[in-house]
Amino acid sequence: MKAVQIVMIVLLAVVLAGCGTEQPTGTATHSATHGATSGTDHGGSHANDAPYDAQFIDGMTVHHQGAVAMAEQALKESQRPEIKQLAQNIIATQNPEIEQMATWRKQWYRDLPPTGGTGGHMGDMELSSDSALPFEQRFISAMISHHQGAIAMAQEAQTKAEHEEIKQFAQRVIAAQEAEVKQLQEWQKAWFNQ
Numbered sequence: 001m002k003a004v005q006i007v008m009i010v011l012l013a014v015v016l017a018g019c020g021t022e023q024p025t026g027t028a029t030h031s032a033t034h035g036a037t038s039g040t041d042h043g044g045s046h047a048n049d050a051p052y053d054a055q056f057i058d059g060m061t062v063h064h065q066g067a068v069a070m071a072e073q074a075l076k077e078s079q080r081p082e083i084k085q086l087a088q089n090i091i092a093t094q095n096p097e098i099e100q101m102a103t104w105r106k107q108w109y110r111d112l113p114p115t116g117g118t119g120g121h122m123g124d125m126e127l128s129s130d131s132a133l134p135f136e137q138r139f140i141s142a143m144i145s146h147h148q149g150a151i152a153m154a155q156e157a158q159t160k161a162e163h164e165e166i167k168q169f170a171q172r173v174i175a176a177q178e179a180e181v182k183q184l185q186e187w188q189k190a191w192f193n194q
Contacts, residue, residue: 050115052160053108056153057101059117060173063150064094064101066125070142073127077135082187086180093176097169104165120156123149140188147177147184 071087071094078084124145127138154170154177161167188194 050112051109051162052118052157053162053166054105054112055115055118056157056161056166056170057105057109058115059120059122060150060153061098061101061105062117063122063125063146063153064098066122067143067146067150068094068098070127070139070146074135074139078139080136083136083139086183090180097173100169104163108163118153118156120153121149122153123147134192137188137192137194140184140192144181144184144188147181150177151181 067090071090074083074087075091078087124142127135127142130138151174154173157170158167158174161170
């Protein structure tokens with residue numbers, strides 16, 4: 001629960017920092033059933049003048065924290081072992097990546113205030129609250145959108161990042177999350193005929 005609270009506080013701060021600014025959207029798709037934070041874009045007061053890599057680290061850190069929070073929820077609420085295994089994999093992969101990004105942030109941009117991210121489309125950051133839909137259906141839908149947001153962010157980083165470490169990290173994010181999206185889409189079709 002503490003991790004969810006931290007994520008929500010960070011998201012609120014980022015959203016408030018970006019209020020009143022027009023934000024670009026990415027290529028991730030979503031529907032109206034994805035919840036209140038569906039399609040949330042994140043910009044900050046420092047986004048225009050901060051180094052791109054710092055913006056990427058700040059945005060992807062918040063993004064990964066959202067995935068971990070949704071995965072932790074899936075471990076508690078899902079009835080399907082496939083979803084629980086995927087959730088465990090997300091947590092096992094993304095928590096170390098959050099730590100790696102925190103290390104880079106301290107090494108490269110110790111004195112830089114939070115940037116608010118790159119301003120790109122994040123995808124869904126939480127599950128829909130529509131209890132008429134099965135939990136697994138809501139999880140799959142939200143995680144597909146969420147991963148598509150990360151893929152778009154990582155693709156942008158491959159061309160805009162200054163540090164080679166960020167470019168390599170972005171490639172790993174793309175490979176892992178494209179594979180997970182494919183698996184999620186297969187379950188979505190098999191289980192919910194979507």
